[in-house]
Amino acid sequence: DIVMxxxxxxxxxxxxxxxxxxxxxxxxxxxxxxxxYLDWYLQKPGHSPQLLIYFASNRASGVPDRFSGSGxxxxxxxxxxxxxxxxVGVYYCMQALQPPRTFGPGTKVExx
Amino acid sequence: QVRLVQxxxxxxxxxxxxxxxxKASGYNFIDYTLHxxxxxxxxxxxxxxxxxxxxxxxxxxxxxxxxxxxxRDTYATTxxxxxxxxxxxxxxxxxxxxxxxxxxxxxxxxxxxQGAPVTVSS
Numbered sequence: 001d002i003v004m005x006x007x008x009x010x011x012x013x014x015x016x017x018x019x020x021x022x023x024x025x026x027x028x029x030x031x032x033x034x035x036x037y038l039d040w041y042l043q044k045p046g047h048s049p050q051l052l053i054y055f056a057s058n059r060a061s062g063v064p065d066r067f068s069g070s071g072x073x074x075x076x077x078x079x080x081x082x083x084x085x086x087x088v089g090v091y092y093c094m095q096a097l098q099p100p101r102t103f104g105p106g107t108k109v110e111x112x
Numbered sequence: 113q114v115r116l117v118q119x120x121x122x123x124x125x126x127x128x129x130x131x132x133x134x135k136a137s138g139y140n141f142i143d144y145t146l147h148x149x150x151x152x153x154x155x156x157x158x159x160x161x162x163x164x165x166x167x168x169x170x171x172x173x174x175x176x177x178x179x180x181x182x183x184r185d186t187y188a189t190t191x192x193x194x195x196x197x198x199x200x201x202x203x204x205x206x207x208x209x210x211x212x213x214x215x216x217x218x219x220x221x222x223x224x225x226q227g228a229p230v231t232v233s234s
Contacts, residue, residue: 039220041157048207048227049149049157054220060212061222092157096218097209101147101159 002026002095006104007090012112013087019080021107023093028073029056037097040069040078043106053078054096085111114138116208116225123231129196140171141189142166145211148182148193149223150204158204161218162211177217198232205229 003026013019029036037057041049051060053069056076066081080087090106119133134146148160161172163182170182181194191208205227212219 035218037218041221043157048224049209049221050224051212051220051222054212054218058219060220090156094157094159096220099159099162099171100175101162103157103159106156 001027001100002073002098004093004095004102004104006091006093006107009105009107011107011109013083013109014112015085016082018088019083019109021078021091021093021109022108023071023076023078023104025074025076025095029076029095029097030073031097036072037095038069038071038076039094039096040067041092041094042087042089043052043092044086047089049092053090083109083111114210114223116210116223118208118225118228121229121231123233126199126232126234128198129194130198130202130230131192132167132206132208132230133193134191134193134225136189136191136210139210141184142168142186144213146184146191147208147209147211148191149172149207149209149228151207152201155204160193160206165211165213195230198230200232202233203230207228 005024007022039055040053043049057069068079093104115137117135120223123149144163147162209221210223212222
């Protein structure tokens with residue numbers, strides 16, 4: 001199974017400031033079709049997860065452009081250009097390259 | 113609009129089985145793969161398996177092989193997840209999630225059900 005790790009696990013943020021979360025996989029997520037099968041999800045308190053990013057850098061429909069994803073192979077990053085209060089929750093990366101799909105442990109983002 | 117509506121909370125005894133449903137609407141049901149994911153209290157997300165959009169082929173996490181059954185009723189546009197021989201560690205919220213696609217290209221799990229809490233307790 002592909003093991004996913006994230007850092008930091010806890011991230012206090014100041015509204016209006018940028019934030020960054022790192023995700024690493026135990027093997028490359030780069031498919032022969034040229035896409036990295038890495039998603040980012042946000043789970044707000046008391047809610048189901050919601051898709052932010054797929055293929056490492058493609059923003060899902062309706063996701064604000066302050067969210068961006070980057071990286072390739074085994075190292076990926078989610079960036080929030082200017083954090084807003086509504087961005088609090090737990091952020092998960094997930095590899096979609098092969099079964100079993102595996103998630104990172106999650107990064108809890110909270111307002112300072 | 114796309115909706116995934118799951119069945120309600122369940123309380124089960126150890127050793128029993130639980131069946132959770134996921135009613136899909138607002139899209140062509142068989143055009144999208146459906147995943148099942150669970151979340152134990154205070155814990156992260158754990159993938160259970162999927163049912164493929166075209167073939168209906170099922171892929172299970174090896175961890176649950178033999179205890180987990182995923183099915184679908186295309187007429188009722190409903191998917192089901194049944195977990196047997198329950199233990200206390202199966203206490204979790206169980207989510208269904210649609211895998212988005214356009215012309216076969218992967219687009220992440222774009223819609224999720226509201227979650228179905230399952231408690232296993234004697």
